[in-house]
Each structure stands twice: as C-alpha cells, then as structure tokens.
Amino acid sequence: MSARWFVLVVALAALPSCKASSNDEQKPAPRPSASVVSPPAPMPEGGVGPASETREDAGAALVDDRPLHHTTQEELLALFSITPGKKWRKRDPGEFLRRYVGPEGPGQSNQGNPTLARHVISRALCLEGLRGVTLQTEAQREACGGHENMVPIYAGGDAEKAKTCIDVFEYPNRACELPMVWVPPAHAAAFCEMQGKRLCTQDEWVLACRGDPGGGEPSTYAYGSELDLDICNTHKPAAKWSDKPCDPRTIDTTWATCATNTEPSGAYPRCRSRFGVFDQHGNVAEAMTRFDPEEDKVVSQLKGSAFFYVDVARRLDEPPRREVYADHCAHDPRWHVQPIRKAFHVNYHLGFRCCYARGGRSPAR
Numbered sequence: 001m002s003a004r005w006f007v008l009v010v011a012l013a014a015l016p017s018c019k020a021s022s023n024d025e026q027k028p029a030p031r032p033s034a035s036v037v038s039p040p041a042p043m044p045e046g047g048v049g050p051a052s053e054t055r056e057d058a059g060a061a062l063v064d065d066r067p068l069h070h071t072t073q074e075e076l077l078a079l080f081s082i083t084p085g086k087k088w089r090k091r092d093p094g095e096f097l098r099r100y101v102g103p104e105g106p107g108q109s110n111q112g113n114p115t116l117a118r119h120v121i122s123r124a125l126c127l128e129g130l131r132g133v134t135l136q137t138e139a140q141r142e143a144c145g146g147h148e149n150m151v152p153i154y155a156g157g158d159a160e161k162a163k164t165c166i167d168v169f170e171y172p173n174r175a176c177e178l179p180m181v182w183v184p185p186a187h188a189a190a191f192c193e194m195q196g197k198r199l200c201t202q203d204e205w206v207l208a209c210r211g212d213p214g215g216g217e218p219s220t221y222a223y224g225s226e227l228d229l230d231i232c233n234t235h236k237p238a239a240k241w242s243d244k245p246c247d248p249r250t251i252d253t254t255w256a257t258c259a260t261n262t263e264p265s266g267a268y269p270r271c272r273s274r275f276g277v278f279d280q281h282g283n284v285a286e287a288m289t290r291f292d293p294e295e296d297k298v299v300s301q302l303k304g305s306a307f308f309y310v311d312v313a314r315r316l317d318e319p320p321r322r323e324v325y326a327d328h329c330a331h332d333p334r335w336h337v338q339p340i341r342k343a344f345h346v347n348y349h350l351g352f353r354c355c356y357a358r359g360g361r362s363p364a365r
Contacts, residue, residue: 065124068178068264069114073102076110079172083196093194100187106251109183112260112348118241119263126176126264133269135168144356149173151276153208157215166200166208167353169265169278176264179351185287185300185343192354200355202290202301208277209329220328222273222280227315232271232282233263234309258348261307281305281327284351289340300343302335
C-alpha cells in the first residue's frame with residue numbers, strides 16, 4: 001500500500017510531545033527479586049516473532065553491542081511476539097506484519113529513518129541502567145495472563161481489584177530496544193490484538209502514569225510533582241539535534257528531514273511511574289483510545305510527549321501560550337481524533353503501548 005494512503009504529517013509544534021520532572025518523594029513500584037530483559041529471539045519460519053522467549057538477567061547481557069536501529073524487515077519482525085487473540089485466530093498475522101512493518105519509509109512501521117537518527121545510549125548502557133530493577137514479578141505475569149513485561153494497574157491500593165494490565169515499555173515492549181514509530185493508531189490496535197491484548201484507553205494510560213499502587217495521592221507526572229526535563233528523554237531541542245530543519249509539510253518530507261532521536265526503552269530508569277511503567281513522558285508520544293459520547297464511538301487519542309518536548313514545554317504554573325503545552329499525566333489533548341478503525345495519522349515520533357483486560361473485560365465507556 002502506498003505511503004500516500006496515510007494522513008499527512010502536521011507541523012512539529014502541533015504534534016504530541018512529552019515532559020519530564022523529578023520527585024524525591026516518589027514511591028518505588030513493587031520490585032521483585034531479579035532483573036528481567038527480553039532480548040530479540042531468533043527469527044522463526046514465517047517472519048513472526050515467537051510467543052514466548054528466554055528471559056535473561058540484565059547483567060548477563062551487558063556484552064550486547066548490536067546496533068540499536070534494525071534496518072531489515074526480518075530484524076523488525078523478530079521484535080513482534082504473536083499470541084493471536086480471537087480476532088486473529090482465523091487470519092494470518094504474518095501476512096499483515098510483512099505488509100505493514102519494514103524499514104523502507106513512512107508507509108511502514110519501523111524505528112524511524114536510520115540515516116537521520118541520533119542515539120546516545122547504547123543497548124549495553126541501557127541494560128546496565130536496569131541492573132537490579134525488576135520489570136515484572138511472577139505474580140504480576142500470572143495476573144496479566146502470562147504476558148511478559150506487563151503490570152496490573154488499579155485505583156485505591158487494592159491489587160485484587162486490578163482490571164487491566166499495561167505494557168511496561170512502549171511497543172514492542174522490549175527492554176533496551178528502540179520503540180516503533182510511523183504506526184497509525186488503526187494498525188497499533190491490530191498489533192496489540194495479535195498479542196491477545198488491545199490498545200490502551202486514555203483512562204488506563206493516565207492511571208498507570210499518576211496512580212499509586214499503595215493508594216496514595218495521584219502524581220502530577222509519572223515520576224513526581226515537578227517538571228524536570230532531564231529525567232526522561234525530553235531534552236533534545238530540534239535546533240541542536242538535527243543537521244537540517246525538520247520539514248513536516250508531507251509524509252515524504254517528514255521522513256527525509258525529521259530525525260527520530262529516541263533512546264532504548266528503559267534507558268532512563270528514573271522515567272518510571274509508581275506502577276513501574278517507563279517512558280510515559282518523552283521518547284515517543286503514544287496513541288490510545290477514548291470513548292467519545294458525542295460521537296458514540298471509540299476514537300483515537302494521542303498523548304504524551306517526545307524527545308523534543310523541551311521545544312514546546314510549559315510548566316503547569318505558567319500561563320497557556322500557543323504552541324506549548326503542559327504534558328502532565330492527565331493532559332487531555334485532541335490531536336488527530338478519528339474513529340479508531342479509520343485512524344491513520346502517522347508521525348516520526350508517534351508510537352504506542354498495549355493493555356490487557358483481565359478476565360476478558362472490555363474497557364469501560
């Protein structure tokens with residue numbers, strides 16, 4: 001399918017970004033005994049990643065010096081773990097993935113244009129930063145239907161009432177891999193469904209960002225109450241991180257000029273919510289869903305901020321100004337709202353993460 005089929009990209013200042021801040025009073029998320037990472041597994045026949053993988057201790061993987069950017073379709077497809085949900089049991093996920101995942105340009109989901117991107121944190125350094133950090137306990141994995149790198153989220157401090165689990169990292173939900181971008185929300189929903197999950201709702205994403213497993217007061221930002229642009233990957237001004245200006249007039253000019261300056265998922269260990277969810281500020285903005293009562297349908301919702309958020313950041317105590325925004329957990333923008341199955345806006349800094357409804361529950365409207 002031609003890249004022209006996708007919606008044209010809007011100007012940089014209008015795009016979702018992400019913010020950051022620090023808080024010494026932040027309560028740590030529950031931490032089990034051993035660090036866990038999910039390195040890419042060998043590519044199986046058919047070009048689709050395995051449903052389960054060998055888990056390794058972060059410390060044992062520090063020799064991993066593979067390039068961060070995957071530049072072949074085979075490498076990208078190896079990041080996808082497939083456990084088909086009921087919507088995909090009679091369809092071929094491999095065919096869909098091979099059609100819509102690839103490094104060739106903005107018409108496919110990938111990690112951005114590798115000829116422009118600048119990454120400063122290696123996979124080995126990212127793994128070192130996660131040494132001793134438990135991403136998921138065995139109890140959490142069981143509560144999340146056996147899905148790796150997911151944690152239950154809940155309000156009121158009662159874990160038994162958790163209705164939803166959320167990916168710890170941005171898709172593909174792998175520690176120390178670059179997140180996927182150029183993914184339209186409609187395809188993001190399909191990728192999640194291929195894993196027996198679904199695209200997160202805005203309310204779920206907000207709960208994971210500002211909620212407290214112990215039932216304490218909600219947090220303004222995932223990491224605390226004060227904006228701090230150094231805690232997350234939110235401090236890469238476009239003027240200093242690009243050799244030439246980003247030209248977002250069309251999808252092709254955006255691919256050719258706008259650098260996806262992400263870092264590996266989890267590379268900023270302090271950029272973590274109290275539930276243990278990483279990078280809800282910075283790295284890439286995220287697509288999710290929201291029920292629109294006026295339209296009586298589920299629509300796309302874009303939230304969060306990206307690596308260039310410093311260019312458009314606003315503190316909560318500052319007066320509103322055009323082209324800047326305060327990207328706290330509960331920020332509720334209305335960017336590129338479309339019925340989710342017709343939501344094909346893409347961008348060089350827009351990704352997503354998945355959620356899992358425990359007990360087959362559907363998200364509340």
